[in-house]
Each structure stands twice: as structure tokens, then as C-alpha cells.
Amino acid sequence: MIRRSTPNRIVLRKPRTSQRQQGIALVTAILVVALAAIAATAILSSANIAIHRTANLQNSEYAWWYADGVESWIKSILERDLDENQTDSLQDAWAMPIDYLPIDNGAIRGRVVDLQGRFNLNNLATTDAETLKNLTTIMARLMEIAGVDDPSQAQALVSAIRDWIDVDIEPTGYNGAEDSEYLSMNPPYRTANRLMSDESELLAVRGVTKDIYFKLRPFLCAVPATDVTINVNTAAPELLTALSAQQRPELAEFVSQRAEKPAESPQALFDTGVFAANDPGAKLIGVSSSYFQSQVEVSVGTGHLSLYSSYIRPSGGIPAVYGRSTDTR
Template identity: 35%
Template sequence: MSFAIRVRGVALITALLITALVGSVAASLSWDNALDVRRTMVMLYRDQAIQVAVGSEGWVRSILQDDLANSTSDHLGEIWATEIPGLPIDAEAVQGEIYGKIEDLQGRFNINNLLDANGEIDQPFFEQYERLLEALDLDVRLAGVTADWLDADQIERIPDGAEDPLYSGLTPAYRTANRPIASVTELAALDGMDRESFAILSPHVTALPERTPINVNTATVAVLQSLGPNIRQTDAEGLVSLREDGGFTDYAGVFAPLVEPALQQWISESTNFFQLKAVVQIDTVRISLFTVLYRDQGGSGVTMISRSLGTI
């Protein structure tokens, strides 16, 4: 082979190599570009979905306001309690779907009721909480552990307490709140609260910024049972069927013989605290917004108390 032919051969291979290299760089650039575009779109859709979900709060506020104007009690037959089926979002820039529901948070046991005005554990509510745990087949020891989490002191309740010495020995270490809780998700940090127990308990409890009565028109079976030591599950189920047609006509009369005397003033047929759960789907992006709303019975409107994205 002559020198000239060998040189031409090398030049050809070099040219082929360069073409292949440029090709692979171009492919990688266009792949990165496609990913960037997709990432930006997802961020944009997420922002839009959050805006739509927050916007739905205004709609819910007017539903709750209208309800207050038209009724003195709150029950599960009312408009606010109807689950909203998927509604299309059909604007020029956004297309998707929103669905949601409003829940009465006073149909649940308010964990912060455990603390009295002095920040100490209030025995009638503590016993009510124990009855709730019992009705749900959960470990009653959790009542003492929750009480220690909330009360201001560092003295472990006997036999069921847990204060900082226990939690600070865990990995990772943490400390008790020693104050009212802001979210029921705090309960997941309690000693002895496993995932299953939390899943069973969480639909029946709430954490509100003030002490609240139970709305017997919306309370769950287990929460109704917690109101007195002699309310069996079948009794509570009977009460639920009694209220089916627009709530109790005389709730005070029905519950007077059933409810623990100290809790008599802590039952009601109306509600101030509601929770909106809005789920918005745009393209492949789906977000859930949980908003706690306070409706003033005096008619001064509905205010947003807290918002949480993705979790209660």
C-alpha cells in the first residue's frame, strides 16, 4: 500500500469519527433540551394546579356562607357535604380536572381539647380520648403518651407516659411539643404510634386552634361512642341511622342520657371548622390541597386557618 492511499484512509476514518461524534453530541443536546422543556412544563402545570386549588377556596367559602344564612344546624344532607365530582378546567391556557370535598372537622375528636385553659390535661376529655381509642381497637396507652406530648411539664405519666428522655434517646432524636398541636400528623411521632394505628386513628381526630364541641350530626361512629362510657357500637350505629334524614331534630334530648355529664356542654349540632380537600389534575400533574376554614357563626365570614399541600 502506498503512503498516499494510507493517508487518505486515515482521513476517511477521522471524518467518519467526527461525524459520529457530532451526531451523538447533537442527540444528547436534543435529549437534554426535551427534558428541560418537560421539566419546565411540569413546574408550570404544578403552579397552575395550585392556583386553581387555592381559587376553589373562594367557591367553598361562599357555599359555607350560604349554608349559614339558610340553616342553623349542620348535617351530612346539606350542600357543603356533597362530594364534588370531577369538574373540567377548561381555560385557554389550562385544561384539566378538579374534584374535592368539604369535611366537618367537628365531627372528629379535637386533640387540643385535652388541654384546659391552664395547659393541663382535662380529665373528662382524657377519658373521652381513651374511649375513642378503645372503640377503634387501638392501644389505650396512646392516650397517656398523647397527654405527655401536649402537657407543659416533663413529668411522665404513670404508667403510660413518654417525655423528652424517651424521644431524645431515639435516632433521630426529637422532643415533645409540650403545647397544643398544629396538625394531627404530629401524632405519628408518638411513642407506640405505628403506621397502622395512625391510619386507623387519623380520620377520627383533628387539631384545631381552640377547644371545640363535637357536632353529633356529623360525628363518626367511634366518636359518638367516645361521648359516654355506656354507648356501645350498636347504639352509635343506631344514632347514625336516626340522624340520616337531615340530622337530629332534638339532639340535646337524644344525647342527654347518653353523654358523660362533664361533656354535655361539648356537643353541638353546628360547626365552625371545616376542611376542604381539593384535588387538581393538569396533564400528568396532580396536586392535593388541604385547607382548614373557620366559619364565624356571627356572620363575619369564612377565614382560612391553614393550608397544606399533599398531606393533611
């Protein structure tokens, strides 16, 4: 396009269409570069996430095999302890916790708990009236010692637990609770009608609040048997007090000295006045254990694994794992 600005000068101007095309081309180029940058960033981010995911999976796998090795190690310790000792106490090798054991790119810590140092909820499945009466008394005393607001609920709690673990669908007395009670709840569910596999099942039993459960949990277990004794060499002082009909200075003295001088037999405890034959827990007194639980935590790099293993160690037999749960993060 030609435009005459003066008689002696001619000015040439580019067409406006060409200017627009150049602007569009520039914007397009910028957009392409931006999209390429976004795509490159996404690819790098995805690759970085994949690398970290692979590393986490690898570390978790390493942690699992370390935990599995510790589980086997504990079985050998329990087997050797059975050959060396007729009783079980807090001075045995299995009772020594591991606070820090270094491994490649991580560490292990853990401990073994004597489950027979606790009150077995499955004992409440007994059909013997006298035994059930004594167990109810122990439960009431334990609830009172643990600080449960209303220990008078013990009878109702015992009845509800019995109905949860027995095989029939008939409520145990006035305080019992079978399917008809639980099906009216929101959400509805049924009773297990089998022995508890873990003490946490207590939360599903009618009348058990979180307050009751968390106050009683340190003193409870759920091993797969109904006539399990309580090892007085490892039980908490609160539980030992619940087994007795009254406070005795001999019991306090025994607790203070049992780490160095564990009881060798139940009869020795009766002879020294620690317990009496008319105590509600007299028939539960024991000095050895067959049920244990290990709590192992393994950290490898960014991987972390907690393994909880339950062991049974039969008399004269080889320890075996009968229950296991994990927590991975």
C-alpha cells in the same frame, strides 16, 4: 515505486504510506459524523426536556390557580351556609363532594370534611380533672372500637399527648413523657410544648405506633383550640359510640336517620335518649361546626396538584384559612 514483474510489463504500485493516510482520513470522517450525530441528539433531547419542563411548570401553575379559586369558592359556601342554617349536617351544601368538574385540559375533584366530626387531640390540654377523666374514657373506648390491640394504653397515651402539647416540662404522672424521654431516643428530639397543628404529630408521641395511628386517624383532628365540641350530625358512628357509656338502640336509630333528620340541639338528643347526662362525652355533644378542611385535587395536562386547606368559621364572622398544605407531582 516501480517493480518489474516480467521483462515486457511494468506494474506501478502506490506507496503504503498513502494508503494509511487515506484510512486515517476515513476513520476521522466517520468519527466526526458520529460526534455530530451525538451532539445533535443531545441538543434535541435537552430541548425536548426543556419543553416538557416548561409545560409541566405551566400546567402546575394553572392547577394552583384553579385550586386557589376552589378554596375561595368553599369559603363563600361556608359563609352562605352559616346564614342559612343554625346547625351543620351531611345534607348541607358544603358536605356535597365534587367527583368530577371539567376544566380546560383537565378536571377538579374534592370534598369538605367537618373537623368537628372528629375527636380533637388538643382538647387533652384541659386542666379540669373531671373533663380529662372523661376524655381518657372516650379515648379508651375509641381505641377499643378501632381495633387497637391494647386499649389499656389509653391512660399512658393521654398522658403522653398532654405532655407533648402543654407548655411545661413536668411529666404528667407516671405515664407522662417530657424532653428527658425523647432525648434518649434515636434520633433524639424534644416535645413540641404547644398545641398540635396536625393529627399526624401523634406519630411523634411516645408509645404511638403506626398501627395505633392509622387505626385512630379517621376519628382524630387537631384544631387550634382546647374546648372543641363534636358535631354528632357529622361524626362517624364509631366516635358517637365512644361518647356514650353504653350501646343504645336510640343512637343507632339516630345515625340511620340523621342525614334526613339532623339533630337541632344537644338537648333534643338527651330528651330522646340518644345520649345521657352521665355519658363521658355528654359535654362534648354539639350540632354545629366552626372548623372544616377541604381536600381538592386538580389535574391540568400533565400537572397534578392536591391542596389541603383548613378553615375556621367563627360565629357571625367570615370564614378564613388558617392552615394549608400541598402535594404536587
